[in-house]
Amino acid sequence: MKHYDVIINGGGMVGATLGCLLAKQGKKVAVIEAFAAKPFSADDAYDLRVSAISRASQNALMDAGAWDAIKAMRTCPYEAMQVWDAAGDGHVRFEAAELGEPDLGHIIENRIIQLGVADAFTSLETARLYQPNKLKDLSVETDKVIVTLDNEEQISAKLLVGADGANSQVRTLAGIDIQRDDYGQSGLVTVVKTEKPHEYTAWQRFQSTGPVAFLPLADGSSSIVWTLPSDLADYYCAIKKNDFKKALAEALDHKLGKVTKVGDRGAFPLRGSQAKPYVMERIALVGDAAHTIHPLAGQGVNLGLKDAVELATQLAQHGRDPGSLKTLRRYERARRGDNVLTMRTMEAFRLLFGHTAAPVKTARNLGMNLFNRIPVVKNEVIRKAMGL
Ligand SMILES: Cc1cc2nc3c(=O)[nH]c(=O)nc-3n(C[C@H](O)[C@H](O)[C@H](O)COP(=O)(O)OP(=O)(O)OC[C@H]3O[C@@H](n4cnc5c(N)ncnc54)[C@H](O)[C@@H]3O)c2cc1C
Incomplete structure (x- = not known):
């Protein structure tokens, strides 16, 4: 049986980044990932799933050794963010230039981040990627965890990390409880072309049914995240393209003129959740396996990457036995407060605008x-969101 310091189940954006950070410390790390992401080609249409990556996340991806490869594929910096209320004249505009920064962050397809970190991970000497493989079972013993893969191979480690997303199998098999709040909403995602240029700005208009966001992409198109009651999201996924284009342009109050082209549409149910606890002896959860939040401020993966950085830091400082509960609790103490506060803040915004x-x-x-007229406060808020 092969033995590792750490096994990470889930080689998504968070799991693979954690894998890089730990392998760079010289730890023997295995990442188990169920699916191989499709290799990138510059001719590929944009994926439906993108993330607004903060400066703190960019730094984490740099430390993981993945940022240059991600940049070389496809990213789009955004220089401003404009948020406004459909039911009045209230608006807030954040500008990178006001902060003396080149941008507020980058819009990047999830697949590209995943490809970048997976490449960085496999280039490290002490790293091993099991892909395409699934975790089938786990057994927690006093000094190790034994993991059985779907091909019946068994591997063991001092610590098993669940980075396997919102329906985490590690969390379920370890018997860790999760508190869930179903928002009854879905995030409708698609990619569109608009009549007017996006001006490298993230546009977000709050309606009582939920916000609609137009996020800039490098070829001039925009990635859409439109939060809607789930039945309405299903309806907008099903209607004819021309009707959808009109409804979407209307939802943004024609800020970017007409929607001239629309790609495939998909809808993802939105839930807030917090695992209780994030850790137990020999097991830790990171990213969506530990918590999910409403995407209205695009913070989900940013929080997950902060988890990865914190867990790697704790294991570097106190990780002689990486699976010891004492060390893992330090990680949970450092991260739970920020994750819960961000989730509650998103919920407050959702209710306020509803x-x-x-x-x-x-x-x-x-x-x-x-708020828009007090730059000191406004800039402090955006600096915090950027992780500066
Ligand atoms: C509509 C929408 C828009 C969003 N927009 C943003 C945004 O702009 N910015 C932002 O920060 N966040 C955003 N988010 C949230 C973000 O997508 C998630 O927080 C992020 O994907 C979590 O990353 P992760 O690596 O923890 O989990 P995941 O991305 O779910 O990755 C989990 C990985 O584990 C693998 N896996 C699962 N089960 C197994 C198994 N049994 N064995 C092996 N492998 C397994 C999966 O294949 C996958 O690769 C958005 C979410 C939604 C729904």
Whole structure:
């Protein structure tokens, strides 16, 4: 049986990044990933799933040794973000130039991040990628975890990390509980061309049914995340393309003019969740396996990458036995507060903008405009979101 310091189940954006950070410390690391991402070609149409990657996440991907390869494939910096209320004149605009920064972050397809980190991982001497493989079973012993793969091969490690997404198998098999809040909403995603240029700006308009975001892509098109009640999202996925184009342009109040072209559409159910706990002896959860949040501020993977950095830091400092509960609890203590606070903040925004009562709408719009006029506070908020 092959033995590792750490086995990571899930070689997505978070799991593979953690794998790189740990293997760079000289630890023997195995990553198990169920699917091989399709190799990149510059002619590929844009994927439906993209992420707004913060500066802190960019730094994590640099430390993982993946950023240059990701940049060389396809990324789009965004220089401004404009958020406004459909039910009034309230708006907030964030500008990178006001912060003395070149950009506020990058819009990147999830597959490209995953390809970049997987390449960086496999180039490291102490790293081994089991792909395409699935974890079938696990057994926690006093000094190790034994993992059985779907091909019946068994491998063991001092620590098993679940980085296997919102339906984490590690979490289930380890018997870790999860608190879930189903928002009854879905995120409709697609890629569109618009009449007017996106100006390297992330545009987001809040309607009472949920926000619609147009995120800039390098070829001038925009990636859409449109939050809607789930039945409405299914309806908009099914209607004719021309009807959808009109509805989407209307949802953004024609800020970018007409929607001239639309790609495939997909809808993802949205849930807030927190695993309780994130760790137990010899097991740790990171990324969506540990927590999910509403995507309205595009923070999900950014929080997951912060988990990866924190766990790697704790294991570098205190990780003689990487599976010891004492060390793993340090990681949980450092991360749970930030993850819960961000989730609750997103929920508060969702509820605030869902209100249709006139006094709430008036106060909300006044509040947004006031916030927009106080650069010290506004810039502090965006700096925090960027992880600066
Ligand atoms: C509509 C929408 C828009 C979003 N936009 C943003 C955004 O702009 N910015 C942002 O930061 N976040 C965003 N998010 C959230 C973000 O997508 C997630 O937080 C992120 O994908 C989590 O990454 P992860 O690596 O933890 O999990 P995942 O991306 O789910 O990766 C898990 C990996 O584990 C593998 N796996 C699963 N089970 C097994 C198994 N049994 N054995 C082996 N491998 C397995 C999977 O194949 C996958 O590769 C958005 C989410 C939604 C729904």
